[in-house]
Amino acid sequence: MPSKAINAARLHGHIHDLAQIGKIGETGVCRLALSKEDRAGVELVKSWMEEAGMEAYIDPFANLIGVWRGSDPQAPVLMLGSHVDSQPYGGRFDGAIGVLGAIEVVQTMREEGLQPACTIEVVAFCDEEGCRFNKGLFGVRGMTGKLEVDELDRMDKNGVTRREALLEFGCDPADFEGYAFQAGRIGAFLELHIEQGPVLESLNEPIGIVSGISGPLWLTVEMTGFAGHAGSVPMSMRHDALLGSAKIIVALNELVRREPGAPTVGTVGSLSVFPDSRNIIPEKVSFTIDLRDIEIRRRNAHETELLSIIENVACEHGLTYTIREDTNSEPRYCADWIKESLHQEAALMGMKPPELMSGPFHDSLAMSHVCDYGMIFVRCLEGISHNPKEYASPEDISLGTELLYRTARRIVMEKERFQG
Ligand SMILES: [Zn+2]
Numbered sequence: 001m002p003s004k005a006i007n008a009a010r011l012h013g014h015i016h017d018l019a020q021i022g023k024i025g026e027t028g029v030c031r032l033a034l035s036k037e038d039r040a041g042v043e044l045v046k047s048w049m050e051e052a053g054m055e056a057y058i059d060p061f062a063n064l065i066g067v068w069r070g071s072d073p074q075a076p077v078l079m080l081g082s083h084v085d086s087q088p089y090g091g092r093f094d095g096a097i098g099v100l101g102a103i104e105v106v107q108t109m110r111e112e113g114l115q116p117a118c119t120i121e122v123v124a125f126c127d128e129e130g131c132r133f134n135k136g137l138f139g140v141r142g143m144t145g146k147l148e149v150d151e152l153d154r155m156d157k158n159g160v161t162r163r164e165a166l167l168e169f170g171c172d173p174a175d176f177e178g179y180a181f182q183a184g185r186i187g188a189f190l191e192l193h194i195e196q197g198p199v200l201e202s203l204n205e206p207i208g209i210v211s212g213i214s215g216p217l218w219l220t221v222e223m224t225g226f227a228g229h230a231g232s233v234p235m236s237m238r239h240d241a242l243l244g245s246a247k248i249i250v251a252l253n254e255l256v257r258r259e260p261g262a263p264t265v266g267t268v269g270s271l272s273v274f275p276d277s278r279n280i281i282p283e284k285v286s287f288t289i290d291l292r293d294i295e296i297r298r299r300n301a302h303e304t305e306l307l308s309i310i311e312n313v314a315c316e317h318g319l320t321y322t323i324r325e326d327t328n329s330e331p332r333y334c335a336d337w338i339k340e341s342l343h344q345e346a347a348l349m350g351m352k353p354p355e356l357m358s359g360p361f362h363d364s365l366a367m368s369h370v371c372d373y374g375m376i377f378v379r380c381l382e383g384i385s386h387n388p389k390e391y392a393s394p395e396d397i398s399l400g401t402e403l404l405y406r407t408a409r410r411i412v413m414e415k416e417r418f419q420g
Pocket of ligand 1: 083
């Protein structure tokens with residue numbers, strides 16, 4: 001394998017130092033979006049952007065943006081980044097490696113004396129996680145003009161609104177008024193992220209190239225039967241809503257596992273039973289369904305089949321039901337030309353990374369609506385994430401960052417549209 005261009009010691013020093021802010025236990029972090037810890041993290045990362053030769057500022061949506069100006073202000077921008085906020089009981093690598101890796105990319109290019117025509121921007125998006133105000137991807141949706149009404153009135157569990165938290169952080173939501181996203185300004189977005197799943201580890205591969213981010217279909221199903229005494233109503237006369245729900249849950253599991261090798265996943269993660277008593281036949285059961293696939297056609301076919309299963313089970317057990325659709329987002333695919341660049345650069349490094357889809361969403365999901373995007377995944381131990389035990393090895397992170405560097409260099413030095 002050719003030697004690396006990036007400075008791995010500097011990169012891992014940054015990862016270590018950022019993990020000291022909001023540190024919990026030995027290896028965990030808690031940097032909730034727009035908190036004091038988040039602000040301290042953003043300030044530290046800003047200082048590294050400046051050290052790397054970028055001008056850095058915080059935009060009205062609390063995104064930290066580092067700018068390295070190209071020689072042609074008309075050329076579309078290459079944007080690199082991720083987020084540095086965390087879950088309340090989070091790990092050191094989720095988001096952080098994508099921002100710190102991107103800074104390393106720019107610093108390495110400058111040290112190599114490169115001067116691209118296009119501007120490169122490194123961004124740490126505000127509130128990717130969404131745990132504090134129960135809605136994620138805030139910063140990237142703000143930057144790309146996709147905020148929803150009343151978003152600033154969302155409250156955290158202490159009654160603090162997002163508006164108040166932004167002001168406390170040093171951003172004025174009044175500035176949203178004068179802001180407009182310039183369509184076409186950004187030519188491409190690259191994000192490096194830990195996988196947060198066990199696929200790369202199972203394949204014994206340090207890094208992977210993301211094919212796309214699967215969109216979830218979220219449904220809430222409510223089955224209604226008839227309550228009765230658990231001791232006296234004969235089995236043949238029951239309308240047991242829990243029994244029907246159980247059959248649907250098992251059928252969903254069989255449905256999504258049917259096609260060998262397909263990445264389809266289906267989960268029932270929440271269930272409530274009424275009246276929830278050991279000697280009453282359950283009358284009402286509601287449960288959630290989370291169905292994901294990178295192929296929308298297969299997901300839609302599964303949904304159709306699931307609806308007929310629900311209908312059949314309801315008939316069989318004398319139940320009525322309602323189905324509410326809570327979320328229905330389409331999969332968003334990585335750009336073929338970026339995947340191709342990633343594969344070619346990986347081959348030059350002596351690697352043949354597999355392609356895999358992302359089940360979780362990332363900042364890239366929102367970026368996919370405004371520009372082409374590509375993602376690199378780094379293997380993480382046992383797929384653990386959103387947990388202080390989250391771990392990715394320095395060697396794997398270095399490989400992912402080197403691939404990010406080489407691909408970014410290829411894009412800005414060779415791709416015509418980035419040449420002004
Ligand atoms: Zn993340």
